Amino acid sequence: MALEQELSKTNREQVLSIEGLRMRYNGRYVLNGIDLEVHRGEMIGYIGPNGAGKSTTVKIMLGLVEGYVGNVRIFGQDIADGNVEYKRRIGYVPEVAELYEQLTPAEYLTFAGELYGLSYEDADYKAKLLMDCFGLEKSYHSRIASFSKGMRQKVLLISALLHDPDLLFLDEPLSGLDANSVMVVKEILSQLSAKGTTIFYSSHIMDVVEKISSRIVLIAEGRVVADGTFKQLQQQSMEGSLEEVFNQLTGFNEHKAIAERFVSIVQEVN
Amino acid sequence: MAEPSDFRTLKILDRFRPIIAKTGADYDVLRLILRVKFQMDQRRVPTIMSTRTKSKESKEGNQYVRSLWLYALMGAIMVPFVVWNTGQFMLQMGILFGVLMFMIMTSMISDFSSVLLDIRDRNIILTKPVNARTVGMARAIHAGVYLVLLTGSVTAAPLIAGLVTHGIGFFLLFLFQIILISMLILVTTSLIYLFMMKFLDGEKLKDMINMVQILLSVGIAIGYQFVVRSFDIIDFKVAFTPEWWQLLLPPLWYAAAYDWLFAGRGGLWIYTLTALAVVVPVICLIVYVKLMPSFELYLEKMAHSGQTSSRRRGKWDRLVAKLFSRSTEEQACFRLSASMMRNEREFKLKVYPTLGFSLVMPYIFWYTALQSLSWTEFRQSSFMYTLYIMLVLLVTTVIMLKYSGQYKASWIFRVAPMVNENVLYRGALKAFLSNIFIPVFLLNVIVFTWTFGLRILPDVAVILLTATALIPVSGKFMLQKPPFSQSFSVAQQSDGWYIFAALPVFALLWGAHVFFRSFSGGVWMYGVILILANVLLWKLLYRVKKPVVKSSAVV
Numbered sequence: 110m111a112l113e114q115e116l117s118k119t120n121r122e123q124v125l126s127i128e129g130l131r132m133r134y135n136g137r138y139v140l141n142g143i144d145l146e147v148h149r150g151e152m153i154g155y156i157g158p159n160g161a162g163k164s165t166t167v168k169i170m171l172g173l174v175e176g177y178v179g180n181v182r183i184f185g186q187d188i189a190d191g192n193v194e195y196k197r198r199i200g201y202v203p204e205v206a207e208l209y210e211q212l213t214p215a216e217y218l219t220f221a222g223e224l225y226g227l228s229y230e231d232a233d234y235k236a237k238l239l240m241d242c243f244g245l246e247k248s249y250h251s252r253i254a255s256f257s258k259g260m261r262q263k264v265l266l267i268s269a270l271l272h273d274p275d276l277l278f279l280d281e282p283l284s285g286l287d288a289n290s291v292m293v294v295k296e297i298l299s300q301l302s303a304k305g306t307t308i309f310y311s312s313h314i315m316d317v318v319e320k321i322s323s324r325i326v327l328i329a330e331g332r333v334v335a336d337g338t339f340k341q342l343q344q345q346s347m348e349g350s351l352e353e354v355f356n357q358l359t360g361f362n363e364h365k366a367i368a369e370r371f372v373s374i375v376q377e378v379n
Numbered sequence: 380m381a382e383p384s385d386f387r388t389l390k391i392l393d394r395f396r397p398i399i400a401k402t403g404a405d406y407d408v409l410r411l412i413l414r415v416k417f418q419m420d421q422r423r424v425p426t427i428m429s430t431r432t433k434s435k436e437s438k439e440g441n442q443y444v445r446s447l448w449l450y451a452l453m454g455a456i457m458v459p460f461v462v463w464n465t466g467q468f469m470l471q472m473g474i475l476f477g478v479l480m481f482m483i484m485t486s487m488i489s490d491f492s493s494v495l496l497d498i499r500d501r502n503i504i505l506t507k508p509v510n511a512r513t514v515g516m517a518r519a520i521h522a523g524v525y526l527v528l529l530t531g532s533v534t535a536a537p538l539i540a541g542l543v544t545h546g547i548g549f550f551l552l553f554l555f556q557i558i559l560i561s562m563l564i565l566v567t568t569s570l571i572y573l574f575m576m577k578f579l580d581g582e583k584l585k586d587m588i589n590m591v592q593i594l595l596s597v598g599i600a601i602g603y604q605f606v607v608r609s610f611d612i613i614d615f616k617v618a619f620t621p622e623w624w625q626l627l628l629p630p631l632w633y634a635a636a637y638d639w640l641f642a643g644r645g646g647l648w649i650y651t652l653t654a655l656a657v658v659v660p661v662i663c664l665i666v667y668v669k670l671m672p673s674f675e676l677y678l679e680k681m682a683h684s685g686q687t688s689s690r691r692r693g694k695w696d697r698l699v700a701k702l703f704s705r706s707t708e709e710q711a712c713f714r715l716s717a718s719m720m721r722n723e724r725e726f727k728l729k730v731y732p733t734l735g736f737s738l739v740m741p742y743i744f745w746y747t748a749l750q751s752l753s754w755t756e757f758r759q760s761s762f763m764y765t766l767y768i769m770l771v772l773l774v775t776t777v778i779m780l781k782y783s784g785q786y787k788a789s790w791i792f793r794v795a796p797m798v799n800e801n802v803l804y805r806g807a808l809k810a811f812l813s814n815i816f817i818p819v820f821l822l823n824v825i826v827f828t829w830t831f832g833l834r835i836l837p838d839v840a841v842i843l844l845t846a847t848a849l850i851p852v853s854g855k856f857m858l859q860k861p862p863f864s865q866s867f868s869v870a871q872q873s874d875g876w877y878i879f880a881a882l883p884v885f886a887l888l889w890g891a892h893v894f895f896r897s898f899s900g901g902v903w904m905y906g907v908i909l910i911l912a913n914v915l916l917w918k919l920l921y922r923v924k925k926p927v928v929k930s931s932a933v934v
Contacts, residue, residue, distance in 0.1 A: 168679075171506045175676050196508040207502045211419040220415045224408065224507040252422070 122149045123185070124276055124307045125170070130179035132165055132331075139165050140177070141331035147309070149275075152302040154322030155311040156351075158359050162331040163311050164204065167278050171201060183276065197225055200274035202282045206261045210254035214240060214264050217253060218271060225272035232271060239267045243290070258285030266294065270301075277301070277308045283317065295321055319351035329359050386417050388524050402668050404516040408509050412517040447532040453482065454533040461540040468637030475537065476560070476630035482533055483526070483564050485732070491522045492592060492728075495569055498678050505675065515671035523565055530561050549641065556633045556656065563629065563660040566667045573670055576677035589724040597735030625652070632656035696814075703809045706923065708797060712806025712862075716780075717814050719863055725784030729867065730776050730815075737772035738819055741765035741827075763827055763835045766842050767889050769820060773846055774881045776815060777853045780807050783863035792861055800861060801921040807862035808854050808921075812847060820846070837902045838892070844909035845888050851920040853881070 125147040132140040140162045147153060157163050168174045170181060172188055181188050186195045209217055215233065218240075222232025240249050243263045248256065253264060262285045269277065279298075283291050299321060302308050312318050318325065319339055327335040327342070335342050335358055339351060348354045356362060389410060392399075400406050460475040495518060504514055534557050542550040571591065579587050625631050635652035638644045696717045700710040719726060744765045749757055783789075792803060824839050857877055895901035 173501055173505055174679055191510075193508045193510050196506065199506070201502075201506045203502045203506075205502075207499050209415065209419055209499065209503065211422040212415065216415065216418060220411065221503075221507070223411050224504065224509055226508070 124149050126182045128180040130177060130181060132177045139331055143333055147307060149307055150302055150305045152308045152321060152323045153310060154318035154325040155309055156318055156355065157328040161328050163328060198275040200269035200277045202265050202269045202279045204280035206265055208253050208261060208264065211252060213250050213252055215249050218268055221268040222271045227272055235271055236267060259287060259290060262286055275306060277306055279310050281312050315352040315355055327358055334358050389414060402516060404513040409513050409517045412504065413521060416521050447528060450529055450532040451535055455536040457537045458540045461537045462544050468642050469634050472634035472637045473630050476633045480560060480630055483530055486529055487564055487568050491525060494522045495572060501678055511672035511675040515674050526561050526565055530557055552636060559656060559660045562664060566663040569667055570663060573674050585724060589727055592728050593731040597732055699813050703813055709802045709806045712803050713810045716807040716810035716862060719783065720810060720814060723783055723785060725867055730779050733772055733775045734819055737769050738823060740768045741823060758831055763831045763838055764889055766823060766827060767885055770846055770885050771878060773816060773849055774853050774878055776811060778857045778877060780811060780858055780862045781860040781865045782867045786864055786866045789861060789864035799923050801923050803861050804854055805921045808850050812850055816846065841892055841902060841906055841909060844906060844913060848909055848912045848916050851916045855920045
């Protein structure tokens with residue numbers, strides 16, 4: 110089984126490669142030499158503690174941050190060459206639901222689609238159908254500003270998928286969604302992945318990452334500390350769940366003590 | 380819904396397509412971005428408030444465009460400077476351009492900074508296959524269109540006046556210069572932001588930009604006084620003598636051309652100034668277009684907040700809060716308001732310039748008075764009444780207290796078990812009084828006492844007491860929403876009219892002051908009356924009811 114996977118991996122087309130990626134902010138290295146190779150159809154759970162450099166890596170790949178050292182290639186193109194064409198095949202869901210709130214989903218989504226090179230009609234047609242799938246057909250022409258967190262998240266997801274990208278960067282894509290929608294989205298992701306979409310999934314919810322990822326990359330202090338399937342990580346660290354693996358690999362074991370202190374302080378006041 | 384309607388502006392823009400394409404921007408994408416931006420501007424109405432829709436707010440259409448007539452009205456003030464034929468264009472046009480640039484620049488800083496520094500664009504647009512130059516260009520054009528509308532409204536009246544009194548040549552030159560000036564202002568503002576973004580980052584950068592925005596608005600206000608001062612106005616012996624520092628005053632660059640072309644004055648000096656008027660904007664524009672992609676990247680720093688050093692503040696606030704209010708609830712509101720006024724950037728940007736200006740205002744009156752009075756005469760005069768002008772600060776700020784960039788956070792007031800909302804108003808008003816009004820007022824009092832001598836101290840006390848009594852009154856009239864609970868996007872231009880309405884009131888108060896001063900001991904009598912008024916107004920207008928403890932509620 111593992112051998113089979115290895116074999117198919119090498120046969121697959123390389124989507125993304127990062128070599129010796131380093132990045133400095135205010136004299137401090139946020140990324141300390143990241144090496145990563147991603148192949149077509151992989152569903153990567155990209156995890157790490159807050160401030161480990163996860164979002165910086167993603168931002169570099171999206172061309173939002175410059176001034177890094179190292180080599181980043183996406184679809185074989187060096188992203189530092191100034192050509193933004195590679196972004197046409199990328200979809201992105203940012204962590205914070207940043208949208209133009211004054212617009213309606215109809216306007217926002219066609220705008221996003223057109224920026225990716227779709228025609229207005231195609232974008233409108235697809236967006237409408239996708240909104241229907243999420244049960245938002247009635248809100249297609251109301252302002253996003255009036256939307257709940259979950260509705261906004263759905264709009265964000267649609268805007269990232271509208272142009273059928275080959276590579277998806279998702280940062281907490283399930284935040285704000287209700288349990289049913291979570292199931293739908295998870296299923297969408299796994300079907301997309303099966304059909305060859307490469308997914309970069311970062312999240313702090315370990316259960317989800319554990320279940321949906323075909324490969325897990327854990328970074329801490331700007332380095333890749335673990336990289337492999339969930340099984341491999343389990344064996345490597347002799348722990349049961351991904352949460353425990355995470356705690357162990359990031360050297361964190363005092364959650365109980367901290368919680369106890371917290372509760373005792375809360376109750377002290379009364 | 381059919382395809383979104385196109386905007387007239389975009390149709391006009393289409394004609395410039397080749398020029399825009401030459402800068403390396405993708406015109407179709409740029410047009411798309413701009414269309415969306417204009418669409419959003421039409422809806423600057425906060426739909427977050429849609430739960431309690433007001434008929435007033437549901438009006439569609441661009442709020443900004445609808446406020447333009449106010450600018451047109453302000454522009455009419457400049458007509459005399461065009462019509463007035465002194466033959467000294469350097470003076471009249473210098474003043475005109477000074478006023479013009481002041482108006483455009485302040486409006487640019489206060490209204491368009493959000494357009495120039497919109498970081499949402501990064502996550503939404505730059506993650507898509509759009510190059511940075513296109514986004515930068517769209518940004519510049521977006522701000523530029525509003526700048527053109529604004530300048531158009533402001534200069535409409537003077538332009539027509541110029542056409543009628545001085546002919547078509549004058550009109551065309553004027554028009555050309557206005558275009559240059561708009562360009563200069565847009566580009567320099569962006570360049571200043573760019574250089575600041577290069578050297579600073581995160582929160583510090585935002586603070587810095589905020590400070591520059593404030594300083595610039597105040598600086599331009601004072602600099603404009605300088606233009607007037609660079610001439611010897613007395614007796615209309617308008618003599619223009621070249622000085623090196625005049626090279627640093629852009630209004631004079633533009634005024635010089637009129638001296639050359641319409642008054643027949645020549646000379647190296649005039650030519651240099653005229654050349655600067657054309658060369659500087661063009662150079663700035665070229666530099667700006669070159670640097671545009673880096674502007675987009677530096678914006679990332681805005682989103683990135685570095686490790687903030689924990690500043691320990693608040694001891695002072697706690698002390699003052701205790702001094703001014705008794706209930707702990709009110710003290711908490713006081714402290715919150717105090718730190719909001721000190722730290723909330725959007726609030727500072729809207730309020731602090733008035734603060735600086737009201738600090739300087741009295742001296743503008745002094746200046747005109749000193750044209751005819753000698754210093755010793757002046758010191759004996761009753762010009763200490765100019766301190767009343769500072770009450771303008773009071774009114775303008777109290778109106779603004781209800782706004783905040785973080786207005787959504789005001790849910791905390793509703794969630795907290797507060798017995799009476801008046802506590803909130805009292806806290807905010809008192810914080811304003813102690814942390815903004817009194818310090819600024821005292822600063823001027825020092826200068827005033829130094830100038831007019833200790834004799835004015837009772838009068839100063841009277842003016843201060845008037846101010847403290849006015850605070851709850853203006854609060855009741857103009858602060859009808861809880862402090863910091865409204866978005867600045869609902870801030871209405873009509874707020875400005877309150878000041879005009881308040882001016883007669885100030886005059887009346889000043890009259891009362893003069894009246895009581897006319898007999899001996901009157902000042903003291905007036906002082907006592909004011910103290911009583913203070914006590915009554917603060918107590919009655921913002922009554923804090925004692926919580927009624929119901930027997931069932933006793934714990």
